[in-house]
Amino acid sequence: MSSVVYYGAVVNPTSLTSYSTLPRCLLSVDTAGTIEWIVETVESHELQDVLATKGLVDVHVVEIPDGMFIMPGFIDTHTHAPQVPNIGTGGQYELLGWLEHITFPMEAKFADSEFARKAYTSVVRRIIDSGTTTCCYYGTVHLEGTKILADIVHSFGQRAFVGKCNMNRESPPNYIEPSVAISVQKTQDLITYIRTLSKSSIPTQEPLVQPIITPRFAITCTDDLLEALGELAAAEPTVRIQTHIAENRSEIEFTRSLFPFAPHYAGVYDHFKLLRKNTILAHAVHMSNEELDVVKTRQSGISHCPTSNFNLNSGVAPVGEYLDRGIKVGLGTDVSGGFSISILNAIQNASIASKVCAFQHPGHTTASSPSTFANKPLTVATLLYLATMGGAAVCDLDNQIGSFARGKSFDALFINVSNAAGNPSLWGLINGAPLPPTTEERKVLLDGWLERFFFCGDDRNIDKVYIQGRLVGGR
Numbered sequence: 477m478s479s480v481v482y483y484g485a486v487v488n489p490t491s492l493t494s495y496s497t498l499p500r501c502l503l504s505v506d507t508a509g510t511i512e513w514i515v516e517t518v519e520s521h522e523l524q525d526v527l528a529t530k531g532l533v534d535v536h537v538v539e540i541p542d543g544m545f546i547m548p549g550f551i552d553t554h555t556h557a558p559q560v561p562n563i564g565t566g567g568q569y570e571l572l573g574w575l576e577h578i579t580f581p582m583e584a585k586f587a588d589s590e591f592a593r594k595a596y597t598s599v600v601r602r603i604i605d606s607g608t609t610t611c612c613y614y615g616t617v618h619l620e621g622t623k624i625l626a627d628i629v630h631s632f633g634q635r636a637f638v639g640k641c642n643m644n645r646e647s648p649p650n651y652i653e654p655s656v657a658i659s660v661q662k663t664q665d666l667i668t669y670i671r672t673l674s675k676s677s678i679p680t681q682e683p684l685v686q687p688i689i690t691p692r693f694a695i696t697c698t699d700d701l702l703e704a705l706g707e708l709a710a711a712e713p714t715v716r717i718q719t720h721i722a723e724n725r726s727e728i729e730f731t732r733s734l735f736p737f738a739p740h741y742a743g744v745y746d747h748f749k750l751l752r753k754n755t756i757l758a759h760a761v762h763m764s765n766e767e768l769d770v771v772k773t774r775q776s777g778i779s780h781c782p783t784s785n786f787n788l789n790s791g792v793a794p795v796g797e798y799l800d801r802g803i804k805v806g807l808g809t810d811v812s813g814g815f816s817i818s819i820l821n822a823i824q825n826a827s828i829a830s831k832v833c834a835f836q837h838p839g840h841t842t843a844s845s846p847s848t849f850a851n852k853p854l855t856v857a858t859l860l861y862l863a864t865m866g867g868a869a870v871c872d873l874d875n876q877i878g879s880f881a882r883g884k885s886f887d888a889l890f891i892n893v894s895n896a897a898g899n900p901s902l903w904g905l906i907n908g909a910p911l912p913p914t915t916e917e918r919k920v921l922l923d924g925w926l927e928r929f930f931f932c933g934d935d936r937n938i939d940k941v942y943i944q945g946r947l948v949g950g951r
């Protein structure tokens with residue numbers, strides 16, 4: 477086996493406000509799936525010379541066909557695998573009623589391991605094929621079912637964080653953990669189990685599948701459970717933590733009543749030492765300035781889940797403000813609060829959410845406003861960043877994924893925007909029409925393809941999905 481060299485159109489995020497469009501990019505991936513080198517622009521007549529400078533003669537180059545481009549894989553920083561069977565139902569409820577009537581009854585069914593295996597197999601397959609190369613999964617309270625989820629993720633080769641929910645109160649009698657000790661023991665067992673599944677063969681890189689400590693949210697965890705999880709987290713500093721925060725006004729009020737000592741919702745998690753640089757906070761729709769200061773100080777990240785926030789009538793998270801404050805933000809589908817497993821749908825709704833903020837606060841978009849992002853529509857560059865590099869930072873994995881760079885993993889999507897993909901909404905390149913000759917003209921074309929893919933694309937356009945250099949999905 478030898479390295480694989482790709483040649484063709486590449487889109488690469490570079491910052492919150494910029495990305496590179498590289499119509500004639502040369503990129504080499506080693507046998508371990510790590511990017512060895514990138515030459516951003518190589519005209520076709522220069523190809524053999526450039527390869528020779530890399531010591532490659534007679535190497536097989538994989539040419540990316542016209543009408544296709546490569547981009548980094550999507551990172552879903554928040555989803556609930558056992559809720560996929562409920563997708564598209566319960567939109568008449570707000571959060572607490574939806575959990576009681578729709579969500580907890582479905583999750584309770586995952587006590588049945590055969591049901592879990594069947595459901596999770598199709599869920600993970602669909603999520604990979606929709607372009608999610610890294611996924612932060614909530615399982616259920618069940619240890620066996622969540623191990624099965626980790627097994628399936630591992631066998632499909634997806635990069636993921638898999639957590640078992642901790643819940644010892646405010647949950648139905650058939651869907652609750654009986655004691656703090658059992659809840660913590662099962663969490664420890666899951667950590668041990670997942671570590672035996674997946675070890676990285678590359679010393680500098682983290683394993684593909686990793687455990688994540690998952691106190692569902694403050695309401696379903698007693699003080700002593702949160703305290704015990706804080707102690708477990710302290711003993712396991714590299715294990716990520718995921719939970720929900722400030723999604724819905726009734727939830728915030730209920731939380732306040734359960735933790736009267738805390739100054740605010742973020743203060744509950746902070747008190748129990750659950751906020752740190754590898755903590756992922758889902759939603760953060762209604763946050764006070766004080767809470768944002770705590771989140772920023774602790775370097776925790778926010779998973780913005782706009783589809784869910786619209787669907788459960790929770791509100792609109794002012795993500796632009798969070799970005800101005802320098803808080804890490806990624807995107808989450810939050811199935812089944814959100815009704816799509818695809819990060820494309822989260823991108824579309826993140827755009828709409830930012831426009832809602834902009835027209836709710838028109839005064840803040842004037843030139844005199846010091847903000848870069850607050851109350852302004854998110855640009856394509858920022859949406860791309862949130863779906864890739866932002867997610868990587870939220871997962872504390874930005875040295876390894878989120879963009880194409882030497883030493884990073886080749887987690888990539890091959891996007892087909894030609895009519896051959898069979899999606900009539902996305903007319904990127906029709907009937908093999910010739911591309912313009914110059915690199916500059918092709919850059920303009922590629923820019924347009926990216927935007928159209930974001931707003932009109934779907935699984936039909938996701939031709940191939942690579943994770944750590946391995947082809948794991950696509951059409």
Ligand code: XAN
Nearest residue numbers: 556692693720784810813
């Ligand atoms: N809070 C939640 N919010 C959400 O959108 N989905 C959930 O499953 C959940 N649990 C607590």
